[in-house]
Amino acid sequence: MSVVEQVLEQVKKRNPGEAEFHQAVEEVLRSLEPAIEKHPEFVEAGIIDRLVEPERVIMFRVPWVDDSGKPQVNRGFRVQFNSAIGPYKGGLRFHPSVYLGIIKFLGFEQIFKNSLTGLPIGGGKGGSDFDPKGKSDAEIMRFCQSFMTELYRHIGQDLDVPAGDIGVGAREIGYMFGQFKRVKNQYEAGVLTGKGLTYGGSLVRKEATGYGLIYFVREMLAAHNTSFEGKSVVISGAGNVAIYACEKVTQYGAKVIAMCDSSGYIVDENGINLDTIKQIKEVERKRIKEYVNHHPEAKYFEGQQGIWGVKCDIALPSATQNDINLETAKKLVDNGVLAVGEGANMPCTNEALEYFLENGVLVGPAKAANAGGVATSALEMSQNSMRLSWTFEEVDAKLDQIMVNIFAAAQKAAKEYGMEGNYVAGANIAGFLKVAEAMKAHGIV
The missing domain is CATH 3.40.50.720 (NAD(P)-binding Rossmann-like Domain)
Incomplete structure (x- = not known):
């Protein structure tokens, strides 16, 4: 049995019922086979086995009160998947379909996506099975505040930087940032991205x-x-x-x-x-x-x-x-x-x-x-760290160049590994090699 088959079997055994996570891992690992064959040192260092296992999984309850005064309870998640090349970075999804398998699939994908941007960010993802549709602003605010009251202890601008995803836009980010600032008693602008322009957000992030x-x-x-x-x-x-x-x-x-x-x-x-x-x-x-x-x-x-x-x-x-x-x-x-x-x-x-x-x-x-969103989130982090703001044209030009570079990396990897024109495999291999080299350099951690 090949290394890939062994790892896939282990993933399905260890993570029962998580169909989306199984699908994401299988799609990536099968396309990585040529790279794994060419780099046996990654197998020897246990890179593949470690790559499919999150560094940390956080699950918590989110109690909140609806407009009729009735208590509600949702589940919150944050999967900190891989920090080999930088702090965990990935969005928060609020949608009734959210469960651990969805968050793990998204976090796993984020490892390679973030690697491809060329920016120093690792892979993570989070969210809740809360549904913002049909909720009042007051209900969404109370939910976001309760969600952040637990999440705040697991994130930070040099640790884990969430952003938006399905169901989480500027409104939700604003409520969560306000609660983070309140409970931490400090203004850590780089802890969330997708913020409003008046409090540290970046132009072009929405687009x-x-x-x-x-x-x-x-x-x-x-x-x-x-x-x-x-x-x-x-x-x-x-x-x-x-x-x-x-x-x-x-x-x-x-x-x-x-x-x-x-x-x-x-x-x-x-x-x-x-x-x-x-x-x-x-x-x-x-x-x-x-x-x-x-x-x-x-x-x-x-x-x-x-x-x-x-x-x-x-x-x-x-x-x-x-x-x-x-x-x-x-x-x-x-x-x-x-x-x-x-x-x-x-x-x-x-x-x-x-x-x-x-x-x-x-x-x-x-x-x-679709790496442009997280790439611009990383540009937002840079602006926060430098206490400055770039123009729309400056950010858009940086985004354009990042996407040009990502295509070039996928194209080059596909050609190098005998799959010219297959940008699916090319992107997976290009993203993987950078993360694998970093993991190997860090030792067995």
């Missing part, structure tokens, strides 16, 4: 993941002698990633014809009107079906999955994990899709990824293509 996705896919297309110009694009999701991917890809001359949220999707053959989407989602916090009230020529369809039946040149899954399965991947290929850029974390199943690659579809994998 970063979506913009970064497009910068990466732009480089991938250019490497294959094409561009966004005149292409039709489908984007799943209607949050920060989807909205700002839509904004940037439109600037590059493409036409976004479909977007969705968890209830359904809209198709506008004239091109999605982003101002309307921003008003519905960022201001009114309503469902995407409201779009057709403003644009009667558009069509709304119930159910999210149907969006992948819309014919397009480029697909950008930017909603949540396992958004595209083998069946929907086949629909995309049959409809002539040229490229897939993963804006969400692990939005394609392993079977879907394999099918895309077998059929010559260019794939920008999540840990590379």
Whole structure:
């Protein structure tokens, strides 16, 4: 039995019922096999066995009181996965689907994503099964304060720096930062990223993941002698990633014809009107079906999955994990899709990824293509440490260069290990080698 098979067997045995974590580990380790064969010293040092085991797992209860005066209890999580190249860094997700397996999959992915940015940040992730949808601002504030009352003792600007993710935006970060400052009795600006601009936040942070996705896919297309110009694009999701991917890809001359949220999707053959989407989602916090009230020529369809039946040149899954399965991947290929850029974390199943690659579809994998968010979070940390603020143009230029570098690293690794054009394997290998070298240097810890 190979080293990879042994480790996968151990992971499934030690972490029963954590399907997403098993999937993430399997996708990474299988693509690392050529690198593991070339570097037996990593096996001898137990790097692979240690890499799949979090350094620390924190679980806690989060009691809070709703507006009717009734006590509620949720679970809180923080998985500090790997600190070989820097303090733990990764978002907080508030969503009813959250359980330990989701947080571990996200934290594991974050190790390689953060490594690829070239910045000194390790991998971590956290969150809660709390659902912010339908809650009042007062309820969300009370929950965030209770959550941070436990989490504060496990984080710090040189230890672990959380940020936002699904269900955690500027509002939630603000409430958590306020509580952290209150219980710590100090102003540690670098402890959270995604902060408001008035108290240490960075310009471009809101746009970063979506913009970064497009910068990466732009480089991938250019490497294959094409561009966004005149292409039709489908984007799943209607949050920060989807909205700002839509904004940037439109600037590059493409036409976004479909977007969705968890209830359904809209198709506008004239091109999605982003101002309307921003008003519905960022201001009114309503469902995407409201779009057709403003644009009667558009069509709304119930159910999210149907969006992948819309014919397009480029697909950008930017909603949540396992958004595209083998069946929907086949629909995309049959409809002539040229490229897939993963804006969400692990939005394609392993079977879907394999099918895309077998059929010559260019794939920008999540840990590379959506690294713009965490990269800009690290830039926010830098600004906090230096007590200064860069302009939008300065941060955007740094983000663009980071994404160019990430693509170059994935491209180089894929070529070096005999998988030219396979940016999924290239990104995994490039991210892994840096972390593995650091872990080896630190000894058995």
